[in-house]
Amino acid sequence: MESKINKNFCIQPFVNVTTRVGGQNNICCAMVQRHSNIQNESPHEFFNSKRVQSIREKFLKGETLDACKLCHFQEAKTNSSARTVYNNFYKIDNNQPIEYYEKIIDRLRLKNIKNPLYAEVHISNLCNLKCLSCNEADSSKFHAENKALGISENPEADYSTFDKNKIDALNSIIHDNLLFLDIRGGETLMVPEVKKILNEISPDKAKKITLRIQTNGTIKPDQEWIQIFKKFKREKLTISIDAYGNDNHYVRYPSNWKKIMDTLTHLEKNDVHFSINTVVSNLNLLVLDKLFAWIQEKQYHNYFYVLESPSHYRPDNLPQSLLDIASERLQNVKKDFVNKDCNEKLDELIEMCKSKSNTLRWQTFCKEIAMRDKYRKNSITSVMPQIKEYMNAKV
Ligand SMILES: C[S@@+](CC[C@H](N)C(=O)[O-])C[C@H]1O[C@@H](n2cnc3c(N)ncnc32)[C@H](O)[C@@H]1O
Numbered sequence: 001m002e003s004k005i006n007k008n009f010c011i012q013p014f015v016n017v018t019t020r021v022g023g024q025n026n027i028c029c030a031m032v033q034r035h036s037n038i039q040n041e042s043p044h045e046f047f048n049s050k051r052v053q054s055i056r057e058k059f060l061k062g063e064t065l066d067a068c069k070l071c072h073f074q075e076a077k078t079n080s081s082a083r084t085v086y087n088n089f090y091k092i093d094n095n096q097p098i099e100y101y102e103k104i105i106d107r108l109r110l111k112n113i114k115n116p117l118y119a120e121v122h123i124s125n126l127c128n129l130k131c132l133s134c135n136e137a138d139s140s141k142f143h144a145e146n147k148a149l150g151i152s153e154n155p156e157a158d159y160s161t162f163d164k165n166k167i168d169a170l171n172s173i174i175h176d177n178l179l180f181l182d183i184r185g186g187e188t189l190m191v192p193e194v195k196k197i198l199n200e201i202s203p204d205k206a207k208k209i210t211l212r213i214q215t216n217g218t219i220k221p222d223q224e225w226i227q228i229f230k231k232f233k234r235e236k237l238t239i240s241i242d243a244y245g246n247d248n249h250y251v252r253y254p255s256n257w258k259k260i261m262d263t264l265t266h267l268e269k270n271d272v273h274f275s276i277n278t279v280v281s282n283l284n285l286l287v288l289d290k291l292f293a294w295i296q297e298k299q300y301h302n303y304f305y306v307l308e309s310p311s312h313y314r315p316d317n318l319p320q321s322l323l324d325i326a327s328e329r330l331q332n333v334k335k336d337f338v339n340k341d342c343n344e345k346l347d348e349l350i351e352m353c354k355s356k357s358n359t360l361r362w363q364t365f366c367k368e369i370a371m372r373d374k375y376r377k378n379s380i381t382s383v384m385p386q387i388k389e390y391m392n393a394k395v
């Protein structure tokens with residue numbers, strides 16, 4: 001009898017714990033489920049809980065969870081999802097017979113593992129910027145703006161304070177098995193408590209762990225931070241930049257290009273590894289060519305991610321004539337990225353610009369931009385003068 005193909009296996013519950021900014025523990029960042037919080041369960045306890053054990057058993061049998069619907073939705077559209085990316089990261093093939101995954105778990109000795117190998121922590125939303133595509137749970141500045149505009153989803157929430165639960169949560173996952181500590185933000189380099197905890201990790205422990213920190217590049221890490229980076233097996237800083245020069249100031253408001261350049265020079269001088277990460281949206285699509293040319297000229301390693309949410313900032317939510325301009329500009333960009341995957345992704349982006357625009361959310365985009373521009377006293381026309389005639393128009 002032919003064995004059953006497991007179309008739903010995901011490695012995440014066997015290796016990962018993700019803690020969101022509100023304290024929710026989860027098995028991954030893509031999962032839509034809120035079943036545990038650091039107020040009553042540490043990430044370590046959550047990883048060892050019966051709930052997570054039962055998710056592992058389900059995945060080994062080829063079953064899935066309602067909470068994984070985002071991945072299945074994306075796979076139906078593009079054949080790829082967080083699930084497939086995570087499996088690939090551990091060199092695990094997708095859509096294999098049930099026994100294949102049982103053998104992998106045995107071979108990797110993950111069956112009775114007590115501690116996660118990978119911890120992704122969104123521990124504080126303290127941030128000095130309010131990038132347009134961001135949200136109030138990730139940025140304290142964005143939260144403050146939403147409150148001032150009377151549109152906050154949760155005006156009472158305070159995700160920036162660092163209490164004992166957060167300290168215990170972070171400490172609970174820093175243990176001997178941990179291979180990757182991935183600290184998201186907020187702007188982690190601004191959080192003294194995180195710095196203190198990382199400082200206190202013994203060099204012996206740290207040298208087994210890869211530390212990843214995402215940063216907006218405006219905070220130049222001091223020597224204490226540099227020493228922290230150097231203590232780890234490997235440091236991976238991801239510098240988020242969405243446009244070149246002043247255009248970045250608008251999209252990632254109120255970032256400062258000179259400060260970012262200063263940080264990059266400082267990191268290079270101190271031999272700290274970093275790459276550039278860009279979120280592609282309709283806010284930067286028309287000026288991406290300048291950013292990509294600069295990244296290639298500097299020969300920086302980079303990634304770019306095409307924004308999905310909020311949907312009004314998706315890159316194809318632009319009038320076709322603007323997509324045509326973007327396509328023409330992007331076609332003039334050399335395909336000389338250090339990260340060769342980006343050459344292929346650039347072709348896909350150009351193809352996306354050539355296919356039909358999808359402006360169902362155009363009015364939402366215009367309303368949102370008008371509201372934020374008025375409050376911030378700036379204008380999207382500084383990045384895209386061509387947009388003026390389309391703002392609030394039927395497209
Ligand atoms: C929320 S930030 C926190 C870390 C740090 N403050 C930074 O900007 O790098 C993490 C990453 O999410 C990206 N990001 C912002 N808005 C996004 C969106 N709507 N969809 C996906 N990623 C987004 C940022 O550019 C950044 O690379």
Ligand code: SF4
Pocket residue numbers: 127128129130131134135138139142185186187215216240252
């Ligand atoms: S710097 Fe990061 S956390 Fe802060 S607003 Fe921008 S994307 Fe959000």
